[in-house]
Amino acid sequence: DTAVSQTPKYLVTQMGNDKSIKCEQNLGHDTMYWYKQDSKKFLKIMFSYNNKELIINETVPNRFSPKSPDKAHLNLHINSLELGDSAVYFCASSQEGRSEQYFGPGTRLTVT
Amino acid sequence: GIQVEQSPPDLILQEGANSTLRCNFSDSVNNLQWFHQNPWGQLINLFYIPSGTKQNGRLSATTVATERYSLLYISSSQTTDSGVYFCGDSGGSNYKLTFGKGTLLTVNP
Numbered sequence: 001d002t003a004v005s006q007t008p009k010y011l012v013t014q015m016g017n018d019k020s021i022k023c024e025q026n027l028g029h030d031t032m033y034w035y036k037q038d039s040k041k042f043l044k045i046m047f048s049y050n051n052k053e054l055i056i057n058e059t060v061p062n063r064f065s066p067k068s069p070d071k072a073h074l075n076l077h078i079n080s081l082e083l084g085d086s087a088v089y090f091c092a093s094s095q096e097g098r099s100e101q102y103f104g105p106g107t108r109l110t111v112t
Numbered sequence: 113g114i115q116v117e118q119s120p121p122d123l124i125l126q127e128g129a130n131s132t133l134r135c136n137f138s139d140s141v142n143n144l145q146w147f148h149q150n151p152w153g154q155l156i157n158l159f160y161i162p163s164g165t166k167q168n169g170r171l172s173a174t175t176v177a178t179e180r181y182s183l184l185y186i187s188s189s190q191t192t193d194s195g196v197y198f199c200g201d202s203g204g205s206n207y208k209l210t211f212g213k214g215t216l217l218t219v220n221p
Contacts, residue, residue: 041214
């Protein structure tokens with residue numbers, strides 16, 4: 001049983017396209033996150049949601065729009081993809097915002 | 113926000129050697145975690161350790177919250193220990209982890 005799952009695992013697309021990444025957790029957590037890992041392996045928070053409410057938007061361009069249909073899901077939609085969006089995107093979850101976070105396997109996005 | 117400094121940035125070991133990785137924090141430690149990112153890119157939880165000492169097999173971690181640092185000890189290293197080790201904490205904020213730049217560990221047979 002995968003605790004935090006993401007689809008797809010790999011995503012290759014052209015500049016200007018729109019794409020979505022899906023995340024689901026079966027841990028019963030109420031808080032979910034999106035992190036971005038760049039080519040230098042630096043991990044940075046993008047968004048966090050608690051009980052479907054946006055808590056943190058860490059100066060991410062408007063082209064990125066997260067959506068949380070329920071506490072177990074947090075999807076990431078990206079419009080007008082740019083070369084600089086190429087990265088690995090990790091979803092994570094925790095119980096409340098101040099406890100251990102568990103990460104999904106990551107989605108490697110390549111924009112050509 | 114909190115700043116996280118990890119050292120050393122790179123470490124090369126022979127199998128069987130021991131090592132210590134360190135994280136320093138600029139703010140109070142509240143939510144400290146250690147992760148191992150394996151060569152396949154998975155982020156594996158090692159320890160959730162806002163304070164004190166924990167051990168799990170050959171790995172142990174100590175956090176001294178009053179002095180804002182944490183140490184990860186790896187004993188009798190194996191080639192499967194290779195990868196990048198990250199620490200992260202939320203500092204005074206909740207709902208996110210701020211990570212260090214990682215320590216790239218290479219264990220040679």
